[in-house]
Structures are given as C-alpha cells and as structure tokens.
Amino acid sequence: MALLEVVDVSKVFPGVRALDDVSFTLQPGEVHALVGENGAGKSTLIKVLTGVYQPDGGQLRYRDEPARFDSPMDAQRAGISTIYQEVNLIPLMSVAHNLFLGREPRTAYGLLDEKRMFREAHEILLRYGVTTDVRRQLGTLALGAQQMVALARAVMIDAKVVIMDEPTSSLEPREVETLFGVIRDLHSQGIGIIYVSHRLDELYQICDAVTILRDGKVVHTGKLADLERLRLVSLMLGRDMSAVRHEGFTGFGGDHGGAEDAAPVLKVTDLNSRRKLHDISFAVRPGEVVGLGGLLGAGRSETIKAIGGAYPVDGGEIAVDGKALNRPTTVQAVKAGIAVQPEDRKAEGIVAGLSVRENIALAILPRMSKLGLVSDRKIDEVVRTYMTRLRIKASSPDQRVGDLSGGNQQKVLLARLLATQPKVLLLDEPTRGIDVGAKAEVQGLIDELAAEGLGVVLVSSDAEELVEGSDRVVVLRDGAVVGELRGDAVTTEALLETIAAAAVEAKEVGNDD
Amino acid sequence: MSTGIVSDPEVPAAVVAADERRAERTDRMVGLVQRQGALAVLIVVVLVATASFPNFRSFDNAGTILIAAAPPALIALGMTFVIITGGIDLSVGSLYVLGGVVSAYASQWGLIPAFLVPLAVCGVIGVLNGLLIAYTRMAPFIVTLAALLGARGLMRALSDEGSTTYLVRSDTFRSFGTGSFLGIGYPVWLVAAVFVLGMVLLSRTRFGHAVYAVGGSEDAASLMGIAVRRTKVWVYVMSGLLAGLAGAINAAKLGSGVTVLGTGMELDAIAAVVIGGTLLTGGAGTIAGTIAGVLLLGVIQNMINQVGNVPSSYQQVISGAFLAVVVVAQTYLVRLRRVT
Incomplete structure (x- = not known):
C-alpha cells in the first residue's frame, strides 16, 4: 500500500510550466529524497502536497484514496506535516506556544492549560536535545534549536507524512545527528518522509529512495542505493557525466x-x-x-x-x-x-520588493548623485555593466529581485557590493x-x-x-x-x-x- | 552564540549552561520591563501626584479618573487586539461618536436597545473593516481611514449636520450612566468586567494565541494552520463593538448623543496601547499594559486639571512626550533581546 501517490500532476504559472506530469510514490516508512536544481519544481511540488497550491492537472492519492488539500491546515489535519527551509515559526511567541499553536491543551472550561502545555513541551523537546526553558521567546534561541522546535511540531500532530525542505541548512553536525536519529525513529514507526536537500552526503546517509526533478519533470525515480553519486548529479544538472567529472563539484x-x-x-x-x-x-x-x-x-x-x-x-x-x-x-x-555580503540574504541583503536596478544602485546612490539628485543615466550604466559581468539572469533591470532564483539574487547582491568598488x-x-x-x-x-x-x-x-x-x-x-x-x-x-x-x-x- | 542544544562538542558543557542561563535571565528581565514598564511609571506618577496635590488622593477624585477613563479604555481594549495582529483601527473615534448618537436615539425604546443598536451599527462597520482587510489584503490604515470618514458622515447625516442633539429618553439608561455602586460608577464596573473577559480571551484561549501568531508572522501562522483571515475579521469586529459600547456608555453618562466629541480618540487609544508595551509592529502586548497606559494618560490629565493654571492642552504635550519615551525604550528593549 502506498502512503502518498502523486499521479501525473501539472501546475502552470503564467509563462512557466512548473510541474509537468510529475508522478512519484511514497511508501510507509520510506525516506524519499526529492532533488533537483532550484527552479526544477521541488518547491512547487511541496506546495501542491501541502495544500498551498492546487494542481492544474493529475491527482494526489493519499492512503489509496484520491485526496485534495484546500489549505495547509487541511493537509495538516490529514497528517501531512512540513518543515520549511526557513524556520516558519513565530519568533515573538514562547517556545511552548509555538509548539502547540492551534492545538493547545485545554481545561474543562475551554481555557488553555498552560501548565500542562509547558510541561509537555519540555518533555517533548528533551527528545530532540533542546533543554532550554520553554517559556522563552522562540526568537532568542539559536537557529538550530528553532529548527528542532519546528521538527518537533511537525511530528507531534500524528503525522503520517513529514516533508522536510532543507532541514539541515542551519544545523551543526551534532544537531544533524539528532535530526537523523529522529528520522530513523519516524521511519521505524512507518511514517513516510520526503527529504529535500542539496547535500549529497546526507541523502546517501539517510534516504532509501530518490526522485529527481528537472525543469518540472521527473527524470529519475527509484532506489537511491542503485544510483551512483555522479549519475545523480548529472541527472540533476542534465549535463554529460564526463563534463561533470571534468569540472569537479565546485x-x-x-x-x-x-x-x-x-x-x-x-x-x-x-x-x-x-x-x-x-x-x-x-x-x-x-x-x-x-x-x-x-x-x-x-x-x-x-x-x-x-x-x-x-x-x-x-x-x-x-x-x-x-x-x-x-x-x-x-x-x-x-x-x-570593505564590502560585506551577509549570511542571511533575505533578511540582511537584498530588498525583495525592489527591482534589480534599485538593488544594485542602493549602496552607490551617494556617489551617483549631485546636490542630492540622482543621475539615472550613470546608474543605468553601472547596472548594465554589472548585470553583464556577473551574468545576472533577469528579464530586465526592472524585474523584482524577489522573483529571481536564489543564485541570481546572490549575484545581484554581489553586484551591489562590487559597485561600491x-x-x-x-x-x-x-x-x-x-x-x-x-x-x-x-x-x-x-x-x-x-x-x-x-x-x-x-x-x-x-x-x-x-x-x-x-x-x-x-x-x-x-x-x-x-x-x-x-x-x-x-x-x-x-x-x-x-x-x-x-x-x-x-x-x-x-x-x- | 548561545544555543538551546545540549552537548555542543566544541564548547565545554558548563560554558553553554552558563551562557544559556544568562540569556534566559536577560530575556526574562527584558520581558518584564516590556510588560510592566507602564505599570511602574503609573505607580510613580500616582505617588508623586498623591504627595503634591491634596485633592488628588480623595476617593472622589479616583472615581472621577476612572469614570472619565471608562470609554477610552474600551476603545483601547479593542485597539490592543487589533495592534497585536499587526493592524490598526482608525475608525474607532468616529464609531464612538456614531455609537453615542445612535444610542441616545435608540434610548426612546428602552435600556436594551440603547445598548444593542449602537453595538449592531458599529459591529457591522467592524465586519466591513475586517472583511476588506482580511480578504482583499488592503492596508488596515486605508480601510479604517475610509470607515472613519464614512462613520463620521453617517453621524452628521443622522444629526442633521450636528444641529439635532438626541437626548436620552430612557431613565434606566440615564441612571446607568450616572449611578454608582460602592461609590464607583456603573460604567466602570461594566468596563472592568469587559476587561476581565478581554484578558481571558487574549491570554487563555486559542483565539488569543492566534491573535499573537498572526501579528508575529502572518505567513508562519497560516502555514501552521491558523485561520489568519478569520482571526483578523474578528479583531476588527471586536474593535467596532467596543467603540460602539464606549459610545453608548458616554451617551448614558452625558444624557445625550454629543456630536462634537471623539475626534482624535483613535490616536489616544493607540497612544495608550503603545505606552502599555504593545508593539506597534504586532505580535506582542498585554491588556494589563493597556490598562496601565489608559490610566496613565487619565492621571496625567487629572493632575494637570489639579494644577489649575496650566492649560489642559499641555496634557497632550506630556502624553506625547511619554509616548516618545516609551517607543524609544521599546526599540532598545527589543534589540537587547535579539542580541543575546
């Protein structure tokens, strides 16, 4: 019996076919790697599975029945939990409140039972190696600990399927070990896991099966052990194997x-x-x-x-x-x-709502202006120079940076830094x-x-x-x-x-x- | 970086534990100041006033402060919920006046309609605010500004450009506004009861926590399965209802639907809420803080009246200064919490 089946699912956005007849199957107790370059359709697929998007074609089958999730809440109720790449919790609320948000234990009068909540939160988090006071604001914890709280939250709602989107990107090696321990535990309970990661070592360490996406299509699906590392990379990149070998991994x-x-x-x-x-x-x-x-x-x-x-x-x-x-x-x-490219691109680097042009020009406005007035011509020149030099792929300098891929966002950020000479x-x-x-x-x-x-x-x-x-x-x-x-x-x-x-x-x- | 994870291989466990304890202590301290700062200032101000003005410490004066603070307190209560979701409700001043006029008009049918009709009218406007904000994703500032203008127009139309003043026709309603129990006016008791309900709702129910979650991070809240839009609609409905109730209470107190009051009430309410420690950016705040904020503004006004020769407009200057200090302190406290 398959736990979750994706059958010929398509999703179309204006101008892009994000998912094109995608099919794969998740078995109970299976850790299934979902890999592909950015823009391959992984995020879209996850959003379809969790009810954020509705498929335009094909269907989802969950526990051998056709399923339809109208909202993330809907998918959660059915037992599909997700941990997103960037921790998606509420930083200003306490650790315990984050853990229980929306399903807090209540007393006979319908009021929240905070005592029980704090006690249970503490017990649950101990299993994930988090020892902090659960009444603390979540935002004051280190990223790794926050990620563990997110994981604990995802698992504790009787999840049948847990989707992990780059769960280790902010974890230390020791924390990764804790995470893998939890995954093995889930595996033995028959819970299916969809594991998205760019780190090949991790995939081979923890995953049973793999589905590779490229340009919205499934290019390979099967047992991971049967797939050679180099072959996996070449399938992902769609490049010739010898070219990959020749170029190395960096x-x-x-x-x-x-x-x-x-x-x-x-x-x-x-x-x-x-x-x-x-x-x-x-x-x-x-x-x-x-x-x-x-x-x-x-x-x-x-x-x-x-x-x-x-x-x-x-x-x-x-x-x-x-x-x-x-x-x-x-x-x-x-x-x-001195030019600094900060670690957190979204929070400290790019301004997602502004255009490529504005983002590049941000740091050099003082130099580009005379008597407080900005010279458009000079800015255009600088922007053009760096867009070509860094090979920034954008439809025009006026495209919103938030709509670019991660790699291109990073290049825009670099361009801004370089423009300060x-x-x-x-x-x-x-x-x-x-x-x-x-x-x-x-x-x-x-x-x-x-x-x-x-x-x-x-x-x-x-x-x-x-x-x-x-x-x-x-x-x-x-x-x-x-x-x-x-x-x-x-x-x-x-x-x-x-x-x-x-x-x-x-x-x-x-x-x- | 202090982490919440045990046995970091690179740092001796004792160091982690000490770091951890220090971070937790700072966090608790900052949280305490954020929540109780307004209360501490209120106590200091009351002590100073008691020492300086013999008339201030009388029981009657305390009753005067409380009864004057009752309507603004209700408005600030609704505003607290709205601001914690990260929104703002500018329409409450207009709704307050509209509610008063409607209440005085409806009092001809008795006590119950004098309460229910303004609640219904202001509640409906609150629903409209909420639906527009939650479902069309328009900015709360604009939507409620429109409601401010609309409600003010409606009030003018009802009162023939302010020339008709409706007198309160119900004696029971009138005596609700003027009577007292244990030396404290009925309206104060009612407001106190509503505040207790509000506190329970915000801190002890799932709805209350959804309010914090929506303000803390709307995207995360929706991914965590919180009904973000429903929560938003409800806070604006509550804010409308409370403004209507405040209007009714005021009508009962004054014996008529006064059309000239209420301009700028929404800003006083926002000031009280922010002074009470609620973050204007949403996600954090308490009702106890709002009570302290409202009383602080009330006490300052009362003190200025006691001084006598100071024009009462200075009350606003002092309130403004308080607000500025609080906002600066908040910013500092939030940063302190982040760095650790």
Missing part, C-alpha cells in the same frame, strides 16, 4: 594567491568583542582568498560583521591598506573599501541555498574577483567549497583562532582535523570542570 579554479610579500589589504589585529570574539588576528593580501573555517557558532559570522562595522567591537584594530579604522561604523567601513570583499556563505549550477558560477566569480586584485574573506560551512576556494584557511573555535592552513595543507582532511583537534581539546577542558 566552480573554483586553481590557486591565485597574491604575492607572499605584498602588503596586506586587510589586517585584523587582536579583535575582541564581548564574549564572542577573542584576540582574532589575520591578514588578507590583494588577490588572495582567505577562508574562515570552523563550526557554526565559532565566531566566523561575528568576525565578518565586526570588520564590516555591524557588530560591536571592544578592542583590536582593523586596518585597510595600512590605514587603521577604530571601531568602524558600517558607513566608515564602506568608505574604507571595494578593496576587500567579505562573503558569508555566498552559495547557501542556491542550486548547483549557480553555485559553480558564483564560485567562479569569486575566483575572478580575487584574480583582479581584491582581497576576499570567505566563510562557508561547505568544507569542500572552503578548501577549494581559499588560498589559506584560518580556523576559528569559540571565537578564537586555533589554526591556519596554508599552501598544500589546505585540504578537507586537514581542515576537519584542525576543527576536530580543537574540539578534542575543548572536551578535555570540559572534563576537568
């Missing part, structure tokens, strides 16, 4: 490292910030890509933000081209030639959440920019990307520098070893307590 070229003796374009000395950063020092030479390695929470993002003037600094020196900036503000940092480019997870093809392109761009003499600082939780993209990797732990990899030592193994060595050290300290 779009980075070889070394470019600036001359060893060149004066550093960015020099950070003994940077301190509250309890987060301790005596961080490193230097970046023109034309060099310096990676910042470490686990989530090691202080990588904080370091980048501090350099960009967006994080409070208590001490230390930041110098650009030998000129010291003391506790820069964001405005001073931009003036000095920076000397140093700080990139925090530049390829997170964008599809494989666009990823390679962004990686290629980073290479090109370094080759043109920019100093680049790269933060990435993708070890392969960090190692292949960087000339040197500075490894952080707990807000301090614990090692640096140079030259031939820049390998994934060495990186993991350094991080792991640091962790072992930490454990010993912990045991002494």
Whole structure:
C-alpha cells in the first residue's frame, strides 16, 4: 500500500510550466529524497502536497484514496506535516506556544492549560536535545534549536507524512545527528518522509529512495542505493557525466594567491568583542582568498560583521591598506573599501520588493548623485555593466529581485557590493541555498574577483567549497583562532582535523570542570 | 552564540549552561520591563501626584479618573487586539461618536436597545473593516481611514449636520450612566468586567494565541494552520463593538448623543496601547499594559486639571512626550533581546 501517490500532476504559472506530469510514490516508512536544481519544481511540488497550491492537472492519492488539500491546515489535519527551509515559526511567541499553536491543551472550561502545555513541551523537546526553558521567546534561541522546535511540531500532530525542505541548512553536525536519529525513529514507526536537500552526503546517509526533478519533470525515480553519486548529479544538472567529472563539484579554479610579500589589504589585529570574539588576528593580501573555517557558532559570522562595522567591537584594530579604522561604523567601513555580503540574504541583503536596478544602485546612490539628485543615466550604466559581468539572469533591470532564483539574487547582491568598488570583499556563505549550477558560477566569480586584485574573506560551512576556494584557511573555535592552513595543507582532511583537534581539546577542558 | 542544544562538542558543557542561563535571565528581565514598564511609571506618577496635590488622593477624585477613563479604555481594549495582529483601527473615534448618537436615539425604546443598536451599527462597520482587510489584503490604515470618514458622515447625516442633539429618553439608561455602586460608577464596573473577559480571551484561549501568531508572522501562522483571515475579521469586529459600547456608555453618562466629541480618540487609544508595551509592529502586548497606559494618560490629565493654571492642552504635550519615551525604550528593549 502506498502512503502518498502523486499521479501525473501539472501546475502552470503564467509563462512557466512548473510541474509537468510529475508522478512519484511514497511508501510507509520510506525516506524519499526529492532533488533537483532550484527552479526544477521541488518547491512547487511541496506546495501542491501541502495544500498551498492546487494542481492544474493529475491527482494526489493519499492512503489509496484520491485526496485534495484546500489549505495547509487541511493537509495538516490529514497528517501531512512540513518543515520549511526557513524556520516558519513565530519568533515573538514562547517556545511552548509555538509548539502547540492551534492545538493547545485545554481545561474543562475551554481555557488553555498552560501548565500542562509547558510541561509537555519540555518533555517533548528533551527528545530532540533542546533543554532550554520553554517559556522563552522562540526568537532568542539559536537557529538550530528553532529548527528542532519546528521538527518537533511537525511530528507531534500524528503525522503520517513529514516533508522536510532543507532541514539541515542551519544545523551543526551534532544537531544533524539528532535530526537523523529522529528520522530513523519516524521511519521505524512507518511514517513516510520526503527529504529535500542539496547535500549529497546526507541523502546517501539517510534516504532509501530518490526522485529527481528537472525543469518540472521527473527524470529519475527509484532506489537511491542503485544510483551512483555522479549519475545523480548529472541527472540533476542534465549535463554529460564526463563534463561533470571534468569540472569537479565546485566552480573554483586553481590557486591565485597574491604575492607572499605584498602588503596586506586587510589586517585584523587582536579583535575582541564581548564574549564572542577573542584576540582574532589575520591578514588578507590583494588577490588572495582567505577562508574562515570552523563550526557554526565559532565566531566566523561575528568576525565578518565586526570588520564590516555591524557588530560591536571592544578592542583590536582593523586596518585597510595600512590605514587603521577604530571601531568602524558600517558607513566608515564602506568608505574604507570593505564590502560585506551577509549570511542571511533575505533578511540582511537584498530588498525583495525592489527591482534589480534599485538593488544594485542602493549602496552607490551617494556617489551617483549631485546636490542630492540622482543621475539615472550613470546608474543605468553601472547596472548594465554589472548585470553583464556577473551574468545576472533577469528579464530586465526592472524585474523584482524577489522573483529571481536564489543564485541570481546572490549575484545581484554581489553586484551591489562590487559597485561600491571595494578593496576587500567579505562573503558569508555566498552559495547557501542556491542550486548547483549557480553555485559553480558564483564560485567562479569569486575566483575572478580575487584574480583582479581584491582581497576576499570567505566563510562557508561547505568544507569542500572552503578548501577549494581559499588560498589559506584560518580556523576559528569559540571565537578564537586555533589554526591556519596554508599552501598544500589546505585540504578537507586537514581542515576537519584542525576543527576536530580543537574540539578534542575543548572536551578535555570540559572534563576537568 | 548561545544555543538551546545540549552537548555542543566544541564548547565545554558548563560554558553553554552558563551562557544559556544568562540569556534566559536577560530575556526574562527584558520581558518584564516590556510588560510592566507602564505599570511602574503609573505607580510613580500616582505617588508623586498623591504627595503634591491634596485633592488628588480623595476617593472622589479616583472615581472621577476612572469614570472619565471608562470609554477610552474600551476603545483601547479593542485597539490592543487589533495592534497585536499587526493592524490598526482608525475608525474607532468616529464609531464612538456614531455609537453615542445612535444610542441616545435608540434610548426612546428602552435600556436594551440603547445598548444593542449602537453595538449592531458599529459591529457591522467592524465586519466591513475586517472583511476588506482580511480578504482583499488592503492596508488596515486605508480601510479604517475610509470607515472613519464614512462613520463620521453617517453621524452628521443622522444629526442633521450636528444641529439635532438626541437626548436620552430612557431613565434606566440615564441612571446607568450616572449611578454608582460602592461609590464607583456603573460604567466602570461594566468596563472592568469587559476587561476581565478581554484578558481571558487574549491570554487563555486559542483565539488569543492566534491573535499573537498572526501579528508575529502572518505567513508562519497560516502555514501552521491558523485561520489568519478569520482571526483578523474578528479583531476588527471586536474593535467596532467596543467603540460602539464606549459610545453608548458616554451617551448614558452625558444624557445625550454629543456630536462634537471623539475626534482624535483613535490616536489616544493607540497612544495608550503603545505606552502599555504593545508593539506597534504586532505580535506582542498585554491588556494589563493597556490598562496601565489608559490610566496613565487619565492621571496625567487629572493632575494637570489639579494644577489649575496650566492649560489642559499641555496634557497632550506630556502624553506625547511619554509616548516618545516609551517607543524609544521599546526599540532598545527589543534589540537587547535579539542580541543575546
């Protein structure tokens, strides 16, 4: 008996056939990977399964009966739960309220039974490794913990099917292990899981079956174990296998490292910030890509933000081209030639409602205006230059950025940074959440920019990307520098070893307590 | 970054635990200030007034403050629900006046119609507000601004451009407005009862939590299966009903449907709600805070009247200053909570 069947489902949007006769079957207790590049139709398919969209053709069969979900609530009631890529909970409400929202336990008088709610929330979350006070505001928790709350919520409503859209994108390795434990548990209870992820390692670790989407069509469906990794990638990309092999998995070229003796374009000395950063020092030479390695929470993002003037600094020196900036503000940092690409593209980067043109021009308006008036002609010129140079795919400069794919949004953001003509480019997870093809392109761009003499600082939780993209990797732990990899030592193994060595050290300290 | 996950391999457990405790403590402290700040200020102001003005501390004066605060308190109660959903209701000042006129007119048929007719009229306008806002996704600001103008026009039409004043014809209705129990006016008791219901509704029912969820994140709430549109319609209906009730109470108090009051009442209500710690962006706020906010504005007005030689317009200057301080403090507190 199949748990959930998708039969010849189509969904058409103006100008796009997002789903084209898509069919696949989810068995009870199966972990089914759903993969494809961005724009392949994964998100649309999930929205059809969860009642956000109605299919234009074909049908859904749920537990051997034709099914129709008119709203997310409808699908939830039927037992289909979803965890979305970005945590979709209410940050201002307490952890327990988020967990129980819409199905709170009630007393005999119909009022909420908060005591029971807090107690049960605490018990449930312990199973997911979350020990925090459940009365705390959800928004004050780390992303990983929030994701666990979302997962607990999705599972606890007697779900028969759990859909996970990139559940690990904000988790630490340890948290991923907890998640996988939960998935195995669900699997043994006969719950079907649809697992969407870009991380191949995870897919092979946890999934039984796979369905590959490309351009709204199913190009492969079957057992995952029978499918070779390379074949999976080539099916996803629709490229020739040999081409994939030849290009490798990232779009980075070889070394470019600036001359060893060149004066550093960015020099950070003994940077301190509250309890987060301790005596961080490193230097970046023109034309060099310096990676910042470490686990989530090691202080990588904080370091980048501090350099960009967006994080409070208590001490230390930041110098650009030998000129010291003391506790820069964001405005001073931009003036000095520091450009920061923040980690959270949607919240801190692009303005989704504005056009490509406006987004690119945002940071350079002061430079483009005379007596407070903005010169349209000059802006058009800049926008055109960068759209061509970064190969931004948009119908016109006036298209809304929110309508572009993740990869193109990222390029728009890069264009805005480059338009300020920076000397140093700080990139925090530049390829997170964008599809494989666009990823390679962004990686290629980073290479090109370094080759043109920019100093680049790269933060990435993708070890392969960090190692292949960087000339040197500075490894952080707990807000301090614990090692640096140079030259031939820049390998994934060495990186993991350094991080792991640091962790072992930490454990010993912990045991002494 | 402090996390809520156990046994982080890179950080000693003791450090995580300490970080965690510190973050929780800050969170609780900030939450407390956010919720109870207005109450603390109210207490201070009352103490100062009691010390400085001998007339202030009399029981009669307390009754005066409460009865004056009764109608605005009802309006602020409805506004609290609306603002927590992330909306705004500008129509309540007009509805208040319209409700008063309609109530005075309906009082010729007795006490019950004097209450029910304004509730019905204002409730219907609330339904229209809610439906337009929830289903057409128009901005609450615009929809309720339209209702403000429309309701004011309706009131003018009913009162022949303000030239006809309807007197309250029902003696029972009139005595409801002027009578008192235990030295406190009936309207105050009624308002207190409505507030208790409102508090239970907001903090102890699923509906109340849906109100917070809608204001906290509309998209997330709808994905979590909350009936977002229904929730929105209801808060505007409640806001309309409460404005109508406030109008009726005022008519009973004054003995007539006065057509010249009520301009700017919606702004006073918004001020009271925000001073009470409710975030104008939605998602957080309490009714206890709103009570403190309303009373604070009432006490300030009363104090200025006591001083005598200060023009009462200064009340608005002081209220405005309070509002500015509160908004600045709120912004700071919210940020404090985020950074930790």
